[in-house]
Amino acid sequence: MRIMLRARESRWLAPAAVLVAVVITLLLTAGPIRLAGANPVAAYQRYLVTPLTTVNGLSEVLLASTPLIFTGLAVAIAFRVGYFNIGAEGQYLAGAVAATIPGLYLPSLPAVLALPLAIGAGLVGGAVWAFIPAWLKRHARIDEVVTTLLLNPVALLLVQGLLNGPWRNSESGFPDSDAYGAGYTLPAIAEGGRAHWGLIIALLLVAITWIVMSFTPLGLKLRAAGQAPAAAKFSGIPVARLQWRCALISGGIAGIGGASQVLGVQHQLTAGISNGYGYTGIVVATLGALTAGGVLLVALLLGTIAVGAQNASIALQLPTQMGAIVSSTLLLAVVSLVALRRYRVVFRRRRGTPEHDGQATATDAQATVGDR
Amino acid sequence: MDFPVFAVLAAMLTIATPLVWAALGAVINERAGIMNLGIEGTMYAGAFCGFFAAATSGSAWFGLGAAVVAGVVAGALMALLTVTLGVNQHVAGIGITLLLVAACDFANRLLFSSGSQTITAKFDRLFAGGGIFSQYPLTYVAFLVLAPALWWVLRSSGFGLRLRAVGENPEAADAAGIPVARTRYAALILGGAMMAIGGSFLTLSLLGTFTIDIVSGRGWICIALVIFGRWKVWPVVGGALLFAVTDALQLQLAITSLFSGVPNELMIAFPYLVVIAALAIWGRGVRYPGSYLKPYRRA
Numbered sequence: 001m002r003i004m005l006r007a008r009e010s011r012w013l014a015p016a017a018v019l020v021a022v023v024i025t026l027l028l029t030a031g032p033i034r035l036a037g038a039n040p041v042a043a044y045q046r047y048l049v050t051p052l053t054t055v056n057g058l059s060e061v062l063l064a065s066t067p068l069i070f071t072g073l074a075v076a077i078a079f080r081v082g083y084f085n086i087g088a089e090g091q092y093l094a095g096a097v098a099a100t101i102p103g104l105y106l107p108s109l110p111a112v113l114a115l116p117l118a119i120g121a122g123l124v125g126g127a128v129w130a131f132i133p134a135w136l137k138r139h140a141r142i143d144e145v146v147t148t149l150l151l152n153p154v155a156l157l158l159v160q161g162l163l164n165g166p167w168r169n170s171e172s173g174f175p176d177s178d179a180y181g182a183g184y185t186l187p188a189i190a191e192g193g194r195a196h197w198g199l200i201i202a203l204l205l206v207a208i209t210w211i212v213m214s215f216t217p218l219g220l221k222l223r224a225a226g227q228a229p230a231a232a233k234f235s236g237i238p239v240a241r242l243q244w245r246c247a248l249i250s251g252g253i254a255g256i257g258g259a260s261q262v263l264g265v266q267h268q269l270t271a272g273i274s275n276g277y278g279y280t281g282i283v284v285a286t287l288g289a290l291t292a293g294g295v296l297l298v299a300l301l302l303g304t305i306a307v308g309a310q311n312a313s314i315a316l317q318l319p320t321q322m323g324a325i326v327s328s329t330l331l332l333a334v335v336s337l338v339a340l341r342r343y344r345v346v347f348r349r350r351r352g353t354p355e356h357d358g359q360a361t362a363t364d365a366q367a368t369v370g371d372r
Numbered sequence: 373m374d375f376p377v378f379a380v381l382a383a384m385l386t387i388a389t390p391l392v393w394a395a396l397g398a399v400i401n402e403r404a405g406i407m408n409l410g411i412e413g414t415m416y417a418g419a420f421c422g423f424f425a426a427a428t429s430g431s432a433w434f435g436l437g438a439a440v441v442a443g444v445v446a447g448a449l450m451a452l453l454t455v456t457l458g459v460n461q462h463v464a465g466i467g468i469t470l471l472l473v474a475a476c477d478f479a480n481r482l483l484f485s486s487g488s489q490t491i492t493a494k495f496d497r498l499f500a501g502g503g504i505f506s507q508y509p510l511t512y513v514a515f516l517v518l519a520p521a522l523w524w525v526l527r528s529s530g531f532g533l534r535l536r537a538v539g540e541n542p543e544a545a546d547a548a549g550i551p552v553a554r555t556r557y558a559a560l561i562l563g564g565a566m567m568a569i570g571g572s573f574l575t576l577s578l579l580g581t582f583t584i585d586i587v588s589g590r591g592w593i594c595i596a597l598v599i600f601g602r603w604k605v606w607p608v609v610g611g612a613l614l615f616a617v618t619d620a621l622q623l624q625l626a627i628t629s630l631f632s633g634v635p636n637e638l639m640i641a642f643p644y645l646v647v648i649a650a651l652a653i654w655g656r657g658v659r660y661p662g663s664y665l666k667p668y669r670r671a
Contacts, residue, residue, distance in 0.1 A: 032475070036482055084462050086409075132648070140656045145407070145462060146596045150648055153589040154641045161637030279470060286463045319481040324474035331467045332453065339457040 017341040021333035028333070029326050038316040046315060047308035047326065057307065059193030063265070065303030066195070067092070069202040070257025071281025072288060072295040073209060074126075078250035080213070080290045082226040083243040087133060087148025088254040089278025090155035091126040095255025096262045097159060098125025100177055100269040103262070104167065107181030114183035119201070119259050126255015127248045129155060134247035138240055144247070152278065160271050167269065177269040186264035198260030203296075205253060210292035222246065254278065276324075283331045302327050380620045382504045386578070388609075388616035389511040390415070393570030395594035395601075395608050396522055397443075397563035403526065403603055404559035405539040405663040406454055409465025411567050412591030413472030414446040418568025420476035423575040423582040424483065427492040432576050435492070439572035440565045446472060447564020451557040458667035469591070477584060484582075494580040508577040510569070515609070518566075523605040535559055540662035552668050567591070589644075596647050602658055614650065618643040 030040035051057040071088045078085035085091075098121040102114065109117065133147035163175040170178055186196040213219040224232040225239040233239050257277070262269055284302060288294025309323025394415055401408040408414075421442040426435030446468060453464040484490050498512065499505045526532040537545035538555045546552050570590075575582050593615060601608030622639040625631045631639070 032478060036478075086462065086466065136652055140652060142651055142655045143599060145409070146592070146599055147648055147651065149409075149592040150589075150596055150644050153592070154644050157637040157641040161635045161641075164637065165635050276470075279466065282463065282466050283470065286460075319478050321474045321478040321481065324470065325478060328467055328471035328474060332464070332471065335459045335463055335467070336453060336457050339459050 013341045014338065017337040018334055021330065021337045024333045024337075025326065025330045028329055029322070032325060033318065033322065036318050036322070038312070038318045043312055043316060043318055043322070046312040046318075047305050047323070050311055051304050051307040056193065059190065059195045060307045061300065061303045062189075062193075062195035062199055063303075064306045065299045066199045066202055066264070067257050067261050067277040068280055068284050068299035068302055069199075069206065069296060070260065071254050071277045072284030072299050073202070073205055073292065074250040074254035074257070075281045075285035076288060076290045076292070076295050077209060077246050077253065079285055080226045081222045081243050081246040082229055082239070083134075083137070083247050083250070084145045085130065085133075085148050085247060085250050086145055086282065087130065087151050087278070088250070088281045089274060089276065090148070090152040091129045091251040091254035092258040092261075092278050093152075093155040093159055093274055094129035094251075095122035095126040095258030096269060096273050097155075097162065097258075098122050098128075098255065099259035099262050100167070100180070103180030103184045104178060107184075109181060109183050111183040111185070114181065115186065115263065118180075118184055118263055119256055122255045122257075122259025123252040124255070126258065127252040129255070130247050130251020134244050134251075137247070138244050156271075156274075159269065159273070163269065163271055169268075175271060179268050180263070184263055185267060186260065194265070196260075196264035198264040201256065201260060205256075206292045206296050213292065254281070280327070283327055287331060287334055376624060378504050380617065380624055382506065383620035383623065384613060384616040385504070385507055385511055385515070386616075387619050388612045389508065389514050389577075390570040390573040390590060391594055391597065391612040391615060392514040392519065392609055393510070393573065394567040394591060395570075395597045395612055396518060396605065397566030397570070398594050398598045399526075399601075399603055399605065399608055400522070400535070400559050400563040400566070402598055402664070403539045403661060404535050404556045405542065405661055405666065405668075406450070406556060406560060407461050407465065407595070407665060408447075408450055408560065408563065408567075409462055409595065410446055410450050410468030410472070410564075411465070411594055412587060412589070413469030414443055414564050414567040415571030415574075415587045415591050416469075416476055417442040417446055417472045418571030419575045419586050420480065420582055421568070422572030423492055424479070426494070426576055427490050430493050432493045432495050435576050436569065436572055439568045439576070443565035443568025444561050445564075446568065447561040448557070450564065451560040454667065455553050455556045455560070458669065461665050480582060480584070490582075491580050492575070494575075495577045508573070510573050510577055519605055519609050526605065531558075536661075538663070538668075542663050542666075542668040546668070546670065556668075567594075570594075593644070593647060596651060599655055599658060600647065600651055603661060611647075611650070615643050615647055618646045 026044060033040045033043045051061050071092055074088045074091070075085060099118040102109070102117050102121055129151060133144045133151065136142040136147055137144045160175070163177060167177040169176045186198050189195050189197060189199060213222065221232070221237045222242055225237055225242045229239050258273070261273060266273065280302065284295055284298045288298040305323050305327055309320045312318045312322065313320045394411060398408060398411055418439040422435040422439035425438030426432050450464060450468055453459045454461050495508050495510070497506045497508055526536065534545070534550045534555050537548070537550055538552045542552045571587060574586050597608055597611040597615065600611045622642050626636060626639045
């Protein structure tokens with residue numbers, strides 16, 4: 001018995017791989033759920049079904065998904081062009097800090113001016129945080145993975161430093177900023193729900209990314225630069241410049257995500273503003289196959305699990321970290337099975353069969369998620 | 373001002389210890405061609421499993437053993453994903469880190485939810501009161517045993533040669549009869565164990581207890597140190613000492629009157645910024661291992 005590259009992939013294989021990955025995830029996570037003294041079936045129902053059955057639950061899912069759409073999209077754009085931005089967490093925090101500046105120092109602006117200003121500030125803040133690694137990558141060829149990673153704890157320290165210093169709450173003395181001016185509130189989408197217009201901005205960015213990536217020459221160049229940089233360079237595509245621009249755009253989108261969260265939910269800056277959204281964005285982007293539509297779907301799925309995890313922690317006394325266990329197990333299971341589907345098991349080698357046929361390399365090059 | 377030079381140097385060696393263990397583990401991984409971003413989660417798992425085993429058994433040695441097991445499992449999982457399945461290394465590593473951190477926090481909530489901090493058996497400093505020589509056993513092992521041994525292994529042993537061969541040119545290594553996959557598995561398992569030992573230093577030597585976010589980015593520091601040290605043992609140890617001395621200095625300076633006006637967070641961020649600056653200055657045009665980030669497939 002040996003494992004060989006598949007010559008040709010049948011169409012149903014990828015969805016089948018994802019389905020098997022979901023089943024494996026449910027089986028694997030049943031163990032810890034049992035350990036915590038809960039019934040796995042009841043827990044999965046809480047995670048995946050209950051949040052979607054009530055209007056309030058749906059609104060909470062949209063609220064929880066909003067930051068994940070931003071960070072997932074940010075990561076997807078960068079990864080797509082071959083720039084491994086692991087710093088969405090820091091860029092998101094920098095965006096939240098930048099949006100706070102007008103919120104605190106120009107509190108009386110009306111909403112028409114205040115919201116564009118604060119969201120623009122978030123964009124700039126995120127892009128500035130992405131600037132240093134991108135610059136070092138372009139001019140000194142220093143690996144962006146390391147520098148973007150290192151700037152994440154620095155961004156958190158920046159937030160904490162501001163909250164313990166100049167932005168300490170003037171009434172309570174707690175390390176939370178004062179509330180922003182009244183104009184700095186992203187309105188709710190529907191009366192009574194907490195989902196806010198940040199979601200609309202996120203959807204707009206998803207649509208723009210989808211159109212650019214799928215239907216424009218620029219999108220083609222970006223995909224070429226990410227998939228086969230050497231070939232792209234050879235055909236005259238400025239790979240380094242595209243990576244540089246996408247790095248800044250990626251940081252900017254993560255920054256808008258941070259701005260959307262402070263303007264739509266908290267209305268003040270707090271140290272717990274992120275909850276690891278930047279890192280989860282990597283999960284979202286990867287499971288979404290680095291496409292805009294995929295990011296949207298996966299963000300909604302992980303948003304559902306996050307709301308379900310809150311829900312289950314109250315109803316079943318299941319610690320909320322179970323939600324993160326489920327989503328990271330799902331990530332590892334999906335990338336594994338998507339990689340596995342490119343192989344087939346051959347039980348008996350027939351005489352005269354070549355070890356693997358020429359087409360396999362071609363299939364191999366049509367990159368899957370796991371192969372990029 | 374009477375500056376406590378020896379206190380800073382003693383603190384430097386202590387702070388550098390977990391970094392040396394984990395960064396040298398990462399050197400082994402990366403010399404074999406694999407960047408393991410699971411390092412942060414592996415250190416976290418080492419810290420938690422070590423603490424848990426020591427707390428239940430009452431023996432710090434038992435805790436250390438449990439940390440090694442956790443590291444071996446994490447390394448084997450990384451190997452399964454990246455070597456056997458050829459999954460993107462960044463994604464696999466980040467996924468492992470997210471999973472291990474969430475799993476440890478989950479277990480921590482279940483096992484130790486009853487309010488008060490559990491204090492566990494821990495290692496004591498050797499030569500108590502001996503100034504700069506009053507260090508934990510793992511510190512001595514890191515600098516006097518681990519680093520020289522690894523330097524020799526990578527440079528002169530057959531295993532080190534095979535390790536470097538599969539990292540530089542797996543096609544040639546394969547042609548020469550070196551089992552590429554098996555060598556990479558060995559590298560990831562050995563490196564994972566070292567990362568977990570580094571993590572367990574935080575709970576079993578320094579604190580004697582476990583707190584949420586105890587590793588707090590030390591794994592990422594190690595990934596940077598490996599590039600800064602260009603995948604060589606002694607420069608990586610030097611980088612760890614550089615980071616540790618800035619950290620020790622900021623701890624000392626933060627309590628002096630000269631720096632009383634500087635926000636504490638800026639002081640804590642300072643070592644991170646030093647590492648980035650050091651990368652920017654000395655990290656230009658480094659030569660990465662030949663098959664860095666590339667899964668190997670026999671064509």
